[in-house]
Amino acid sequence: MRMVSAVGVFCGIVLLRIPLAAVESQVYHIAMEGSAPYYTPELATVPVGNPIQWDNQTATDHTVTHKGCLTKKTCAFDSGSVPPRKSFSLSFLQPGTYPYYCRLHPLMRGTITVIEPKVSAGRMKIIE
Numbered sequence: 001m002r003m004v005s006a007v008g009v010f011c012g013i014v015l016l017r018i019p020l021a022a023v024e025s026q027v028y029h030i031a032m033e034g035s036a037p038y039y040t041p042e043l044a045t046v047p048v049g050n051p052i053q054w055d056n057q058t059a060t061d062h063t064v065t066h067k068g069c070l071t072k073k074t075c076a077f078d079s080g081s082v083p084p085r086k087s088f089s090l091s092f093l094q095p096g097t098y099p100y101y102c103r104l105h106p107l108m109r110g111t112i113t114v115i116e117p118k119v120s121a122g123r124m125k126i127i128e
């Protein structure tokens with residue numbers, strides 16, 4: 001009986017570790033929608049290194065354009081037109097706050113905040 005319990009506890013630990021590893025590299029999805037707030041979530045916080053993907057769930061084209069691309073400062077990303085049912089992905093952004101909008105519909109606005117790995121490292125310490 002003791003052997004069975006020990007195996008059960010061991011398997012439990014292994015199973016807990018698999019989902020944690022999956023969360024680390026998880027794609028962060030932002031939906032493009034036809035009504036406010038248009039980009040859902042409108043304010044997104046993503047740990048550095050996590051890919052970010054915008055999914056166009058509407059019937060028209062949209063863009064994901066960093067504000068700096070229009071102000072001629074740093075242009076961190078500009079998707080170009082993303083057709084219906086298509087996506088735009090970013091694999092890496094430096095930590096910082098990135099306001100963005102749709103070139104075709106300037107009312108569509110969102111903000112991505114990419115945070116330092118310290119935050120997720122802190123979470124790992126609590127779990128272990």
Ligand SMILES: [Cu+2]
Nearest residue numbers: 062102104105
């Ligand atoms: Cu749009």
